[in-house]
Amino acid sequence: MKIRAKKDVIKFLGIDVDGLRTLMVLKLMFKGFKRVEKGVLRGEFNIFSNAYIYVHTIKKKVGRIIVIGYSNDQRSASEIIPVFNDLYEQFSNCEKYTPSPENKKLELDDETDEIPSNFIATFYQGGDKMKPVHIKITEFAGYNIRIVYENRYNDTIPGTDL
Numbered sequence: 001m002k003i004r005a006k007k008d009v010i011k012f013l014g015i016d017v018d019g020l021r022t023l024m025v026l027k028l029m030f031k032g033f034k035r036v037e038k039g040v041l042r043g044e045f046n047i048f049s050n051a052y053i054y055v056h057t058i059k060k061k062v063g064r065i066i067v068i069g070y071s072n073d074q075r076s077a078s079e080i081i082p083v084f085n086d087l088y089e090q091f092s093n094c095e096k097y098t099p100s101p102e103n104k105k106l107e108l109d110d111e112t113d114e115i116p117s118n119f120i121a122t123f124y125q126g127g128d129k130m131k132p133v134h135i136k137i138t139e140f141a142g143y144n145i146r147i148v149y150e151n152r153y154n155d156t157i158p159g160t161d162l
Contacts, residue, residue, distance in 0.1 A: 007153050008126075008128070009130075009131065009151045009153055010125050010128075010130075010131035010132075010133070010149050010150065010151050011125065011149075012065040012149045013028070013031055015027045015028070015031075017062055017063070017064065017065050017149050017150075017151040018061060018062055018151055018153075018154065019061065019062055020060070020061070020062070021039055021055050021057050021060075021062055024055050024062045024065075025039065025041065025055055028041050028053060028055075029041065031043075032044070033053055036052070039054060039055045039056070039057070040052060040053070040054055040055075041053040041055075045067055045069070046069075046087070046090070047069070047083065047086060047087070048067070048069030048070070048145075050069070050070050051067050051068065051069050051070065052067070052068045052070065053065060053066070053067055054066040054067075054068070058154045058155060059154070061154045062151065062154070063150070063151050063154040063155060064148055064149065064150050064151065065148070065149040066146060066147070066148050066149075067146070067147040067148075067149075068138070068144055068145070068146050069083070069144060069145045069146075069147075070144055075142045075143045075144070076142070076143065077108055077114055077115045077143060078108055079143070080115070080137055080142075080143035080144070080145065081106050081107070081108050081115070083145055084106050084121075084135065084137055084145060085105050085106060087135050087145065087147070088103070088105055088106075088121050088135065091121070091123045091133065091135065092123075096125060096126065097123040097124065097125060097133065098123065098124045098126075098127040099121070099122075099123050099124075100121070100122040100123065100124070102122075103121045103122065103123075104121075106119055106137075115137050115139075115143065118136075119136060119137060120134050120135065120136040121134070121135045121136070122134050122135075123135075125149075129152075130151075130152040130153060131150075131151070131152070132148075132150050132152065133147065133148065133149050133150070134146075134147070134148040134150065135147050136148075
């Protein structure tokens with residue numbers, strides 16, 4: 001019989017980002033989120049009154065929680081940048097997170113009113129590189145914020161599925 005030590009994995013709302021999707025969904029529903037479809041919930045999260053929570057699995061284990069904050073209106077670059085910077089400040093000022101040295105606040109390019117592609121800020125829960133949280137802006141029917149809580153212990157090793 002093989003006994004495995006429990007890893008100290010990243011947490012989302014105090015819940016380990018690990019285990020079966022069904023259990024994660026139930027735990028999130030207990031926190032007040034409503035199930036929309038398999039692995040997708042909706043509810044209030046941080047500054048988002050209308051957030052979608054996606055429970056992403058890797059080989060049948062929860063590997064990521066993806067939070068997408070939606071607005072009823074399409075947001076322009078000038079409207080989404082303060083939202084991004086607010087989240088950036090919250091994570092920067094929280095003792096539970098260590099910022100990546102490459103992080104910086106986002107500034108609007110006044111000439112183009114565009115956001116640089118692949119702009120991302122990364123923070124590490126407990127300073128552990130295996131427990132990253134990524135904040136980025138995505139564009140789909142306007143700009144939105146995506147926050148990814150990643151359990152790197154459940155990542156697939158490159159080349160093992162070839």
